[in-house]
Amino acid sequence: MTSAFDEVSFAHGPAMKNRFMLAPLMNEQSNADGTLSDDEYRWLTYRAKGGFGLTMTCASHVQAIGQGFRGQLGCFSDDHLPGLERLATGIKDFGSLAIIQLHHAGRRSPKEFIGQDPVAPCADADTGARALSTVEVEALIEDFIAAAVRAERAGFDGVELHAAHDYILCELLNGTFNTREDHYGGSLENRMRALLEIIDGVRAACRPEVNLSVRFSPERFGQATADILEVYKRIVDGGKVDFIDLSMWDVFKEAADEEFNGRPLLDLFAELDRGNVKMAVAGKLYHGADVDRALDGGADIVAIGRAAITNHNFPEILRADATAGMRELPVTRAMLAEEGLGESFIDYMSGWHGFVEQV
Secondary structure (H helix, E strand, O other): OOOOOOOEOOOOOOOEOOOEEEOOOOOOOOOOOOOOOHHHHHHHHHHHHOOOOEEEEEEEEOOHHHOOOOOOOEOOOHHHHHHHHHHHHHHHOOOOEEEEEEEOOHHHOOHHHHOOOOEEOOOEOOOOEEEOOHHHHHHHHHHHHHHHHHHHHHOOOEEEEEEOOOOHHHHHHOOOOOOOOOOOOOOHHHHOHHHHHHHHHHHHHOOOOOEEEEEEOOOOOOOOHHHHHHHHHHHHHHOOOOEEEEEOOOOOOEOOOHHHOOOEHHHHHHOOOOOOOEEEEEOOOOEHHHHHHHHHOOOOEEEEOHHHHHOOOHHHHHHHOOOOEOOOOOEOHHHHHHOOOOHHHHHHHOOOOOOEOOO
């Protein structure tokens, strides 16, 4: 029987001591120039201390023009290295794998943050994004690879490529949006090309011990679930990725696409042969019973978001009582401060309906 406290081994690099992963969570706590702040360091290392087998950073942008939100951690300059080194060391000191998520917000980059129109695979009138040239797509690929090398230099155990949530790698995969006429658009083979080139590039540029993962949205954002299933299989067949992270919003929901009407979304991916590639899932995992159900359904790793915000030691809580769960909402600002969140993160969470007690 699968236990949440089993060790998880990977094709590359060290194993996780358990199946709990801190989901990559936007928290708006880094400095304006993308360097690490004390607040973000405290938030992340406190989760490592709380027993998470893998602690993942928020999305960290690989180009200055890829910034997606206020207070975002950067990985596009060597100026970020001192903070990244401190963070990687602090996470690993508690026996947790340190993974940085690499990101570019694409058409979701606010103009007021980046000082120019956002960029995307194709022009987008709604956001004012302009289309990247082929040369710029090639530069984007190289910047993802360079950020992975920078993360390795900083001491991280690995990197995750953020190809979900309508950010730029997701936009490239999106068959309803990416109608480019070069070899990075149109067919699914072309739309997945940039992601596959980044994967190949990271493997060529980094040591074999570097853990490499990809986060997908298996539906929504204009994507066909059938396309993501094909990309998933292609990545598994390549043997270069250690785990695939599915941002499902609700791990136990039925698939939205009519093609898979009535089928649980998790089943569509769990039934695929994935060899040595592990599968992480995220979405409404609030109690021990949810964790067990996800693992019994075929997941290898559970990515914890809200429950990790309210309970820094969520894994240890479940180790002591498998029937336990996260704190009931709403929670107070004082409690979140005790749980290691800085003021800017607490302000951000106050915008989530029903999460923070209003006074």
